[in-house]
Amino acid sequence: MPKRSKVRDPSVPGVWPGGAAPGLFRDLCENANDLIQSVSPEGRLLYVNRAWRETLGFGESEIAGLDVIDVVHPDSRDHCRAALREVMSGKTLGDLEFAFRTKDGRRVEVSGSARSWFENGQPLATSGIFRQVTAEKHLKEERDRLFELSLDLLCVAGTDGYFKQVNPAFERVLGYSREELLSRSFLDFVHPDDRARTLEAIAVLAQGHPVVDFKNRYRARDGSYHWLAWRSAPLSGTHVVYAVARDFTEERQAQEVIVRQAEALARSNADLEQFVYAASHDLRAPLRTIGQLADWIEEQVPGEGTEKIREYLALLRQRVGRMETLIGDLLEYHRAEHAATAPTRVDTTSLVRNLATLLAPPDEFRIHAEPGLPVFEAPRAPLELVLRNLISNAIKHHDRRDGRVSVSGRRLDGFYEFVVADDGPGIPRDHQERIFGMFQQLRPRDRLEGSGIGLALVRKIVVRHGGAIRVVSDGRGAAFHFTWPAVPPSAADDEHDPGR
Structure with missing residues (x-):
């Protein structure tokens, strides 16, 4: 038999059942942040507090003419009618969730409790206290939506070896139904070679420590195995684990x-x-x-x-x-293509002078190192090979014994730009790209010995080291411009990552 409270005058609108509520009790209701209401057995509103009125947008004078169903959102009306019948039968509802509709039509989600008041065995009114949960409900809906739509595999598991909850990505990736995944130990799905490591990871989680970057293989329904990368964290004080896994099978393959x-x-x-x-x-x-x-x-x-x-x-x-x-x-x-030379300190002025001696041009021929050539860290052998080929070509293709070759250099962003210029016969515009091809020569081999590989080799070396090369020639003379990294690649990486 439900507990019954005496109510003398439940029909008076705007007051708590029992007539005008005592001042202190009424003040408590009026100043509460929760929504408080009383409803007659017929569903008519008898009393609502200030928070109720302000939240739903009704004035105190408007309450008398309202039925409770009038302020319930249409989606919740059937649920509220059933709940009202239960409460009027004497049942107390402690976890009641539904939605109000405000005066201007907005939806307000609430959660709370309701009970009834009786006199002489007859229900006189209900009282209900509700807390607005609109934001919380939206947040929960968003969280549930994230769980459902995530492309990654999300789950709640136990250290007992069973899944408690899995998202649809598990079904999509592995092909099992949700019921199959929850009814079997997840070790049944793990590749035999990975089970020992998986048990070790579970032991770590059971001790309250997270496990990140753990990888194992799960068997799919079709018998294939998927590589999964896990990040898992235990809920403190429980045997519950929250985990996310990414299928990286295609990346692994x-x-x-x-x-x-x-x-x-x-x-x-x-x-x-x-x-x-x-x-x-x-x-x-x-x-x-x-x-x-x-x-x-x-x-x-x-x-x-x-x-x-x-x-x-x-x-x-x-x-x-x-x-x-x-x-x-x-x-x-x-x-x-394959040689790798360690960087060393290169004085390019000295390098050019040594090459001038090594190449032994005619006595009248001049090879000049211009002021300002850099001293920097670079792989010496490939840089020397580039300069040697360019200077050698300038000597070999010159049409006079008293020719001149100059080598200059300047800093250009992260590179040095070198220029090897001569005062020879020049290179026609329509040949200025072709000369960098294999076995290409501008003069017949009977008149000039050579393999036609030199400039192709030069371009290959320059490009392999991150630079570029071009020739400028308009009439007499040709100038070969090429760039070379001012800092060797490994040193440049260290500058950008000082923690290495």
């Missing part, structure tokens, strides 16, 4: 393909390296023999009337020399 391709490429490069050196040796050996035979033949030729034979022998030695140069340049071109 792509990574494995890249590793296999890199290994295959390394083997191929090693085979190519061996072939290049073997071919270089095997081609040079017969060339040297041919050159020696030409020398022996010339020694046996009588002195008179054999000028033509000597001319042919000289031509033969010249062709042998060209072939040796070609093989050497091809080998150098191959080395440029």
Whole structure:
């Protein structure tokens, strides 16, 4: 039998059942932040407090003519009618949730409790206290929506080895139903080789510590395995774990393909390296023999009337020399792709002067290092090879014995720009890009010995080290501009990441 309270005059609107509420009690109701109301058995509002009126937008004089269902949102009316019947039967509802509708039509979510007042076994009125939960409910809806729509696998699990809740991503990725996932230990889905590590991770979580960047494989319904990357955290004082997993199977497979391709490429490069050196040796050996035979033949030729034979022998030695140069340049071109040289301190003024001596141009020819050439950290060998080829080409292609080559340099953002300029015959505009191709020469080989690889090699080295090269020539003279990193790549990385 429900507890019954005596109410003398429940029909008076605007007052608490029992007539005018005592002053202190009424003040408590009026100043409460919760929404307080009293409703007659017929559903008519008998009393509402200030918070109720302000929240729903009604004046005190408007309450008398309102039925409680009038201020309930249409979506909640059936639920409220059923709840009102339960309360009028004597039941106390302690977890009642529904939505009011304000005077201007807005929806207000509330949660609270309601009970009834009886006299002589008959219900006189209900009293209800409600707290506005609109923001909380929206937040919960957003949280639930995030859980449902997340592309990652979200779950609540226990350290007992069972899932308590899983989002739809689990079903989508693994192919099992939610019921299957919750009814079996999640270790049943883990790859046998990963179970021991997974148990170790669970033990860490059971001790209250989070587990991040943990990876294992889960078996899907079709028998395939998916790689999952987990981040998990336990709820303090409980055996509950919250976890998120990302399926990185495709990334893992792509990574494995890249590793296999890199290994295959390394083997191929090693085979190519061996072939290049073997071919270089095997081609040079017969060339040297041919050159020696030409020398022996010339020694046996009588002195008179054999000028033509000597001319042919000289031509033969010249062709042998060209072939040796070609093989050497091809080998150098191959080395440029794979060679790695540690940076060292390079004084480019000294480097240019040493090259001028090494290349031994005609006595009248001048190679000049302009003031301001930098001293900086760089891999010396490739930079020297670039400068040597450019200066050598300028000497070789010059049309006068008293020519001049100048080398200058300046800082340009994160690079040094070097310019190797000569006063030779120049390079026609329509050839200024073609000269950087393999086996390209502007003059016939009978007039100028060379492999046609030098500038292709120069471009390859410059680009490999992060620079660029171009030629400027308009009429006489040509200037080759190329850029070179002012700071070696590894040192530049350290500057941007001082914590390394």
